[in-house]
C-alpha cells in the first residue's frame with residue numbers, strides 16, 4: 001500500500017504535465033474543429049431544400065464530403081492525413097499534427113451535430129423572420145443560431161468528450177497527452193498504475209466537461 | 224387603386240415524388256383588397272388559404288399571375304427589393320412564432336432591428352407597442368411564460384412594429400380558446416380602426432369572419448368560389464360551400480331528423496322567415512302575424528349579429544286558414560323572405 005502511494009507521488013508531476021497537454025490538445029482542436037463544424041453544419045442546414053439559402057448542388061457536395069470523411073476510423077484518418085500534415089505543418093509527427101488531424105475530423109463530425117440541432121429549430125420562427133424582411137444572413141445570425149443555442153451547447157459537449165477520446169491515439173504519431181502516456185508507459189511497459197491513473201483522470205475530466213455542458217445548456221434553455 | 228390586387232394568380236407545387244401529381248394550391252385567383260378593409264379568406268383545410276397569403280408578401284413565388292401591393296408588382300421582385308416590401312407588411316401566425324431565445328421586448332424589437340432603427344428609438348417604440356397590446360408588464364418575460372392569447376398579442380405588436388400598412392393573419396386565433404379568440408379579434412379590429420391597417424384574415428371559422436371581416440372570399444380547392452361583403456355572403460350565400468360555412472354561425476334551417484322532430488311536435492304549417500336589417504325587425508314580423516289573427520309560435524332559429532348588423536333566420540309553426548296566413552305574410556312587407564318549409 002505504501003508502495004502504491006509512493007509510486008503515485010512519483011508519477012504525479014508527469015500525470016500533471018500530461019493532463020495539461022491533453023487539455024491543451026482538446027481545447028485547441030475544439031476551437032478549430034468547433035468553428036469549422038459550425039461553418040460546415042450551418043452551410044449544410046441553409047443550403048438544404050427549403051433552407052434560407054437553398055443550393056442543391058452545394059448541399060450535395062458538402063453532404064457527400066461529410067458522409068465520406070465522418071465514418072473513417074480516426075486512427076486510420078490520422079495516418080492517411082500524415083502527408084497533408086507534412087505539407088502544411090512541415091512535420092508528420094507530434095502534438096501539432098494531432099491537433100491538426102483532430103480539428104479536421106472534428107469539423108466533419110461536429111458539422112452533422114450542428115446540422116441536426118439547427119434542423120430542430122421551429123421553421124415557423126424562420127418564416128416569421130423572412131416575413132419581417134430579414135436577409136438570409138441576418139436570419140442565420142439572429143434567429144437560427146440563437147434559437148438552437150441550448151441544443152448546440154449539448155452537441156458541443158458531446159463532441160468535446162469525443163475529442164478527448166480521439167486525443168488518446170496521439171501516441172501512434174509521437175504525440176503526447178494522457179492517452180499516449182497510458183499506452184506508451186502503462187501498456188508497453190506493463191505498468192498498470194500508470195494506465196489506471198491516466199484512466200482515472202480522463203474519467204474525471206470527462207465528467208467535468210459533461211457537467212459544465214449540462215449546466216450551461218440548462219441555463220440557456222431556462223429549464 | 225386597391226391596396227392589394229391579386230390578378231389571375233396560380234401557385235402550383237411540383238410533385239413531391241417522381242411520377243406524383245402536381246399540386247395546384249392556388250388556382251387562378253383574382254381578388255382586390257381595398258385600403259382599410261378587413262378582408263377574410265375562409266375555406267376548409269387544404270383550400271389554399273395559407274398559400275395565397277404567403278404569395279402576397281412573396282414568401283413563395285407565384286407560378287402565374289401578378290400581385291400588386293400599393294401599386295408595386297411584388298411578383299417581379301426578389302432579394303433586397305422584396306425584403307423591403309415585406310418590411311411594410313406585418314404577419315401573424317397560428318402558432319405565434321415568437322423567438323424563444325428572446326424576451327418579449329426583444330421579440331417586438333426584432334423587425335425594428337431589421338429596418339435599422341437606432342437602439343434608443345427602438346426602446347421607446349417597443350414600449351409604445353407593448354402598451355398598445357396591453358402587455359407592458361411582460362416586457363422582460365420569455366414567450367413560454369405567456370398564455371397563448373398573450374403570445375398572439377406579442378405577435379401582433381411585433382407585426383405592427385415597423386408600422387406596416389398591411390397585416391396578414393394566418394389562422395391567428397385557431398390555437399386559442401373562444402374567450403382568448405375574442406380578445407385577439409377585438410385587438411385586430413382596433414388595429415384596423417385606430418391605425419388604419421388593412422388586414423387580411425385567413426380562417427376556417429366563419430365566426431371569425433362574422434366578427435371582424437368587412438369582406439370575405441370563400442376558397443375551395445385553390446379557387447375563390449364566392450366573394451363579397453360579409454353581410455351579403457351571410458344573408459345570401461350563393462354556393463354550397465358558403466352555405467355550409469354560414470350554417471356554422473347562423474342557426475341553420477331545420478332539416479333531416481330535426482325537421483321530422485319539429486313536424487311531430489307541432490301541427491300547422493312551417494314557415495321560415497329570413498330578415499335582414501334593411502327590412503323588418505323581428506318585432507314587426509311577429510306583430511304583423513298577430514294582427515292578421517293567425518296563431519303561430521317560434522320553433523327554431525334565432526337572430527344573429529354579423530358585423531354588427533342583424534340577421535334573422537326563424538322557423539315558425541303557423542295555424543290558421545290559408546287566406547289569413549297569406550294576408551299576414553303579405554302585410555309584413557319588404558326585407559323579409561317567407562318561405563314554407565315543404566320538405
Ligand SMILES: Nc1ncnc2c1ncn2[C@@H]1O[C@H](COP(=O)(O)OP(=O)(O)OP(=O)(O)O)[C@@H](O)[C@H]1O
Pocket residue numbers: 236246247248266267268269270271272273274275427
Ligand atoms: N410547400 C408545399 N409543397 C407542396 N405542396 C404544398 C406546399 N404547401 C402547400 N401545399 C399544398 O397546397 C394545398 C393548399 O395548402 P394550404 O396550406 O395553402 O391550405 P390551407 O387552406 O392553408 O389549409 P389549412 O387550413 O390546413 O392551413 C394543400 O394541398 C397542400 O398540401
Ligand SMILES: [Mg+2]
Pocket residue numbers: 272273274393394
Ligand atoms: Mg393554412
